[in-house]
């Protein structure tokens with residue numbers, strides 16, 4: 289049996305559940321109050337946990353696989369196998385000071401107090417720079433601390449930057465860049481091939497997100513011109529159209545990011561009836 293720990297609530301819950309569904313491992317009958325849930329594979333169970341606890345659950349074997357933020361994995365210094373960047377939940381840990389402060393770099397904080405929910409990452413950051421500071425550990429509302437005389441600066445999570453601005457703070461340095469990762473218990477990873485199957489399934493969804501499937505009709509005379517526009521992976525696939533000898537059906541996988549330009553070039557090259565279709569999963 290493989291147990292996968294996923295965030296029970298907070299901002300990481302929904303995107304995690306969506307990704308697992310797309311990977312063919314939907315969370316079945318999972319409510320926010322539940323501790324466990326099943327999926328379509330009878331050998332896999334979901335365990336709902338706080339995002340911050342997941343790295344240690346995976347390290348200790350309470351779960352075999354986990355999905356959580358890289359900042360939380362680093363902060364807890366968990367000894368886990370880091371398998372895959374899931375490319376969501378992106379945020380930075382930033383060093384910030386009050387907007388009217390004269391301090392403009394970490395070096396100027398020598399001997400001062402820095403409040404954070406991430407004391408380990410913060411302590412290491414300043415140690416590496418050779419700057420002595422006092423770390424003040426808080427468990428929330430960190431932005432308030434410089435304004436009430438508890439700290440001179442903070443290291444806090446920022447994504448849109450709105451919270452910093454609202455609280456009259458300015459970022460002076462980026463301390464850590466985070467996103468959500470798939471992790472595994474080191475021992476289970478070595479012993480159980482199911483973990484690799486889970487990784488492959490999730491990876492196939494991420495790969496497909498950046499691609500589109502293109503289908504079009506091409507007059508036979510224009511095929512070579514159209515082919516030049518389609519830098520094929522292993523394609524394009526060219527098929528006969530039964531009702532019309534002079535037309536070929538051409539299929540290809542292309543980068544989603546360049547779809548606008550590609551479709552324009554295909555039209556110019558003589559392609560017709562172009563369809564752009566999303567891909568659910570792609571396995572090499």
Ligand SMILES: Nc1ncnc2c1ncn2[C@@H]1O[C@H](COP(=O)(O)OP(=O)(O)OP(=O)(O)O)[C@@H](O)[C@H]1O
Pocket residue numbers: 295297298299300338339340356357358359360377378379445446447448466467
């Ligand atoms: N804007 C953000 N603010 C806070 N955490 C974020 C943000 N964007 C991504 N994350 C990531 O989410 C994880 C924290 O998730 P967690 O569930 O603990 O917090 P939350 O969603 O704010 O829930 P809570 O309501 O309990 O504070 C961290 O890995 C963090 O990097």
Ligand SMILES: O=P(O)(O)OC[C@H]1O[C@H](OP(=O)(O)OP(=O)(O)O)[C@H](O)[C@@H]1O
Pocket residue numbers: 428429430431444445446447448449450451452
């Ligand atoms: O850059 P932003 O997009 O504004 O996001 C960053 C803010 O979001 C988080 O707080 P959250 O809303 O989770 O509240 P909390 O402090 O109670 O966890 C985090 O602690 C920051 O305060």
Ligand SMILES: [Mg+2]
Pocket residue numbers: none
């Ligand atoms: Mg929060």
